Amino acid sequence: MLSYLQITGGLSFDLDMNFPPMFTQLMGVVAAVVNVEFLNMMPLGCVMTSNFHHTLLAYTLGPLVIGVAMMIAYAILKQKGKVEASNFVFGWFLFMTFLILPSVGMKLFSMFGCRMFDSGYGSYLKFYETYAMGSILVYVVGVPLLYAVLLWWNRHLLDPGQKRLEEEHGEAEGLKRALEIRQRLEEQHPQLKSLQFLYKSYEPKYFWFEIFDTIRKQMLTGGLVVLGSGTLSQIIISMLLCLASMRVFAGCKPFIKERVDQFSEMSQWQIFFVMLAALLLRVAEMSGDFDIENKKAFDVILVGTQALAPTVIIVMILMRGQEATKMLVRKVTKSMSRGKSEGVEDEGEVEEGGVQLVKMKKNTMVLGGAADHGTGKSKNKSKSGGVIIAQYENEIIAKGKALGEQALRMNEGRGGAV
Structure with a gap:
């Protein structure tokens, strides 16, 4: 969901497209929140005068400083042996790179998409071009490369042979066993917890998919x-x-x-529809055949398509909650019905010294006059004066004084202990 919003939130800027007003406002809010465009949310114009290059410096140096501080904290915690705390810090570092990368990448590539004018600032602009190229190596190349190194280094732990397990046990059972093995490996290797953000949602054999x-x-x-x-070539x-990634x-x-x-497949279709809408808008602008009423209707359709994915998520959550509720009700009802029934099937009754012995078909411990299905492996029960005895693995367990010496003698005769 986040990846989808990060892409659609920046399309208006990427395509240099004047989308209809409602859709533009919606995507502006999404871009500011999901892509962490913190500078756009602060009224810095009242405090200082800034231009594109100042913004570029803020977008690139700010996360870099925070990232270095987090890595220093991670190294200190790891040196002190605080594994859980160090994993927590490194996990948040990876999540920060995930959030900032789209917005930082757009700012950096915008440096090379600008139109240059000869205003006597050649050396000034040359510096920022060089700086942007270096930042592209750090962010656009460095972050995916960091993901690749971390995941590839731990590949044998992240994928314990899912393909082999699927060939041996079938697809569903193979996936289940691979996930169980991966979970055990996570417990044995605590450092994997810091990488869970990169692979946890994916099947073991697709541990690398976050790189793609x-x-x-x-x-x-x-x-x-x-x-x-x-x-038009950019849009096409x-x-x-979009179609390639969808495939x-x-x-x-x-x-x-x-x-x-x-x-995720539906999200790819939604991105494709936005691209198609951009193509139609561009063609309509070029032909001049796009009146106000058509633009309003187009605006509503675009906003509606963006609401489709969140709506599906909400429906899926509600359906899952409804299924869980039904399952819980069935369990409670079944438990209550068990509690009301005796839960004992007798194979026969034998009288020994005034004590009634009942041999049961089910392994059920019966004490106090009611069946306790959660207790053990009882094979026989005896009852005297409303007090129940259950034979449990060749031992008779007696409750109450009503049986007295008679129950003890019976038990000793059987070779058990009360």
């Missing part, structure tokens, strides 16, 4: 800027990229839960 998804987001956000903002290439998602089905696979 990160590259896909970069190509559909910042990468589009360098293709020429607002051109973006649609082809990968549909072919691999990388997520553990089938519902998430279905939702």
Whole structure:
């Protein structure tokens, strides 16, 4: 869901497209929140004068400083042997890179998508071009490379042979066993907990899929800027990229839960529809055949398509909750019905010294006149004066004084202990 919102939130900027007003406002809010565009949410214009290059510095240096501080804290905690705390810090570091990468990538690629004018600032602009190229190596190349190194280094722990297990036991059982093995390996290797953000949602054999998804987001956000903002070729290439990624998602089905696979495929279709809408808008602008009424209707359709994915998620959550509630009601009802019934099937009754012995078919411990299905492996019961004895693995357990010496003698004769 986050990946989908990160892509759609930046399309208006990437495509240099004036989408209809409602859709533009919606995507502006989404971009500010999901892509962590913190500078856009602060009224810095009242405090200082800034331009594109100042913003570029803030977007790149800010996360870098925070990341270095987190890595220092991680190293200190790890040196002190605080494994859980160090894993927590490193996990949040990875999550921060996930959040900031689309917005930082767009700013960096925008540096090369700008139109240059000869205003006597050649050396000034040259510095920022060089700086942007270095930042691209750190962020756009460095972050996916970091993910790849971390996941590849632990690949044998993250994928304990799911394909082999599926061949031996079938697809469903193979996946189940692979997940169980991976969970045991996580307990044996605590360092994996810091990487869970990168692989936890995926099947073991697709532990690497977050790398692909990160590259896909970069190509559909910042990468589009360098293709020429607002051109028909840019929009068509973006649609082809979207179709290609859709095919990968549909072919691999990388997520553990089938519902998430279905939702991710639907999200790819929604992104494609936004690209198609951008193409139609561009053609309509070029032809001049796009009146106000049509634009309003188009706006409503675009907003409606973006609401489709969250609506499906809400419906899925409600349906899952309803299924869980029904299952809980069935369990409670079944438990109550068991409690009301005696729960004992007799094979025969024998009288010994005035004590009634009942041989049971089910292994049930019966004490105090009611069947306790949660207790043990009782084979026989005896009853005297309303007090029940249960024979439990060749021992007779007596409750109450009513049996007295008679119950003790009976038990000693059987070789048991009370």
